[in-house]
Amino acid sequence: MEVDSDAGSRFADVTRNFLNWFQTRHGATFRSDLIAVEDLRGRNAGRGIIAKQDIEANTVLFTIPRNAIICTATSALRDKIPGVFDIENDDAGQSDSEDEDGASSSQDSWTLLILVMIYECLQGEASRWKPYLDVLPSAFDTPMFWSAAELSQLQASALVAKVGKEEADLMIKTKIIPVVRAHEHVFFPAGSAKLDDAQLSELAHRMGSTIMAYAFDLEKDDENGEVDEQDEWVEDREGKTMLGMVPMADILNADAEFNAHINHGEDALTATALRPIKAGDEILNYYGPLPNGELLRRYGYVTAKHSRHDVVELPWGLVEAELKERLGSRMALLDWDKMKQLAWSDEDFEESFVLERSSEDPDSTGLLGGDAIFTSLPDELGEQFKTFLKAIKKVGNVEFAVQALSDKDMRKDLYLQAVLGALQARERQYATSLEDDERLMNAGQLTGRQTMSVWVRSGEKQLLREAQSWIRRVLDEMRNDKASNRTTHGDDGPAAKRRRF
Numbered sequence: 001m002e003v004d005s006d007a008g009s010r011f012a013d014v015t016r017n018f019l020n021w022f023q024t025r026h027g028a029t030f031r032s033d034l035i036a037v038e039d040l041r042g043r044n045a046g047r048g049i050i051a052k053q054d055i056e057a058n059t060v061l062f063t064i065p066r067n068a069i070i071c072t073a074t075s076a077l078r079d080k081i082p083g084v085f086d087i088e089n090d091d092a093g094q095s096d097s098e099d100e101d102g103a104s105s106s107q108d109s110w111t112l113l114i115l116v117m118i119y120e121c122l123q124g125e126a127s128r129w130k131p132y133l134d135v136l137p138s139a140f141d142t143p144m145f146w147s148a149a150e151l152s153q154l155q156a157s158a159l160v161a162k163v164g165k166e167e168a169d170l171m172i173k174t175k176i177i178p179v180v181r182a183h184e185h186v187f188f189p190a191g192s193a194k195l196d197d198a199q200l201s202e203l204a205h206r207m208g209s210t211i212m213a214y215a216f217d218l219e220k221d222d223e224n225g226e227v228d229e230q231d232e233w234v235e236d237r238e239g240k241t242m243l244g245m246v247p248m249a250d251i252l253n254a255d256a257e258f259n260a261h262i263n264h265g266e267d268a269l270t271a272t273a274l275r276p277i278k279a280g281d282e283i284l285n286y287y288g289p290l291p292n293g294e295l296l297r298r299y300g301y302v303t304a305k306h307s308r309h310d311v312v313e314l315p316w317g318l319v320e321a322e323l324k325e326r327l328g329s330r331m332a333l334l335d336w337d338k339m340k341q342l343a344w345s346d347e348d349f350e351e352s353f354v355l356e357r358s359s360e361d362p363d364s365t366g367l368l369g370g371d372a373i374f375t376s377l378p379d380e381l382g383e384q385f386k387t388f389l390k391a392i393k394k395v396g397n398v399e400f401a402v403q404a405l406s407d408k409d410m411r412k413d414l415y416l417q418a419v420l421g422a423l424q425a426r427e428r429q430y431a432t433s434l435e436d437d438e439r440l441m442n443a444g445q446l447t448g449r450q451t452m453s454v455w456v457r458s459g460e461k462q463l464l465r466e467a468q469s470w471i472r473r474v475l476d477e478m479r480n481d482k483a484s485n486r487t488t489h490g491d492d493g494p495a496a497k498r499r500r501f
């Protein structure tokens with residue numbers, strides 16, 4: 001990425017101001033002898049923290065006093081509009097408050113932090129976090145901000161349905177703008193221009209996306225003052241946890257393999273090296289075992305190391321269609337709609353299933369061991385298949401369903417064949433093949449967003465292929481077992497040890 005020199009020096013100025021501001025917070029530490037905040041825009045990673053020299057394991061890299069965090073407990077907004085913040089008395093962590101100005105709100109910790117961030121931004125120089133707010137992003141690469149044409153590059157990825165733009169628009173319209181409008185004298189400093197609804201909505205979107213990619217969960221400390229790292233970077237969309245913006249901790253970039261950890265202490269959060277770090281290496285945090293699609297949705301980037309966590313959704317309808325095809329002329333015996341109604345009356349019946357690889361967790365030093373391998377279909381998919389066969393038997397007493405229900409090997413073969421067909425159909429839902437995607441990547445003509453789309457969709461296709469290969473291997477094994485049983489016992493001999501379905 002080209003970085004023009006004017007923009008480059010502005011970028012460096014706000015970084016310097018932020019560092020000065022951070023280091024003068026009471027209780028803050030920053031090992032400037034060991035680490036530096038650097039401009040990583042050349043590799044599309046914004047700011048990041050780099051080791052200036054070799055660092056020993058367990059070294060504390062920086063400390064953030066809790067009062068430097070932006071959250072509902074530290075911002076002055078809470079005292080100015082206490083009614084809006086009164087969510088404690090509600091079991092679900094939500095309030096349906098009606099304040100003196102009649103603005104109705106149903107807030108949670110997520111919307112309250114958006115309000116706090118809007119408030120602090122609108123205070124300008126008067127906010128005690130101004131130098132920190134200046135290093136937060138003004139533009140995002142998350143799909144929330146993509147055009148329809150850009151989104152179409154994700155093809156059949158389930159990510160498309162999860163972008164959530166309409167939900168965010170509605171939340172801003174019903175929970176953010178009314179609160180600001182009802183308290184304009186609080187949000188807009190005297191003499192400042194008031195934002196119109198479109199400008200407020202844009203600011204709220206920016207703050208929402210910043211929180212999504214930067215905020216920490218502040219309430220998950222265990223008795224040792226530590227946080228389960230998978231929960232540390234949160235997406236608490238149910239509003240049940242206390243969220244906060246943690247200056248400096250959120251300058252750390254992250255990957256599926258990482259070398260630093262943020263410990264949550266009583267008075268401060270500390271960033272610690274998990275293992276020896278070499279001079280020049282980036283200090284990396286961990287956002288959890290996220291598939292690239294989810295990394296893109298929440299944070300706006302993808303990495304090669306996160307591919308191991310990729311997932312793909314298999315809609316049940318595709319498995320059902322395969323089964324229908326296999327029923328062939330026997331379909332005449334069935335009232336398909338009645339049978340479906342019966343199957344769907346089971347409360348556990350699912351519309352789709354998530355396929356994923358088995359992969360070990362990173363070790364205590366942040367390193368990954370072993371490959372991620374596809375080793376099984378979801379148990380629930382097998383259960384659902386059986387439920388469906390039972391419905392077929394009940395409604396039509398179709399011979400092959402009756403047989404499959406009593407013969408485990410036959411059922412397993414039928415199941416695997418149907419899922420194999422469904423996986424192939426799922427692959428065909430994408431507009432390009434895995435090979436097309438590889439050619440596109442190799443041609444090197446894609447924009448950043450296009451590259452990320454191809455990465456996400458080809459990661460899903462790759463997993464579909466691995467699942468198909470796994471099924472073919474299992475089917476081959478079953479055939480070989482059967483053949484060897486026949487040679488051992490003769491065709492009429494008792495079946496040898498049956499495999500579990």
Ligand SMILES: C[S@@+](CC[C@H](N)C(=O)[O-])C[C@H]1O[C@@H](n2cnc3c(N)ncnc32)[C@H](O)[C@@H]1O
Nearest residue numbers: 044045046047213214250251252253254299301
């Ligand atoms: C908590 S911030 C980290 C600091 C950020 N780079 C900045 O300049 O403010 C999270 C954002 O950093 C970027 N990021 C984090 N890890 C990254 C990585 N490994 N590669 C590229 N970008 C990354 C993404 O834009 C993400 O939304």
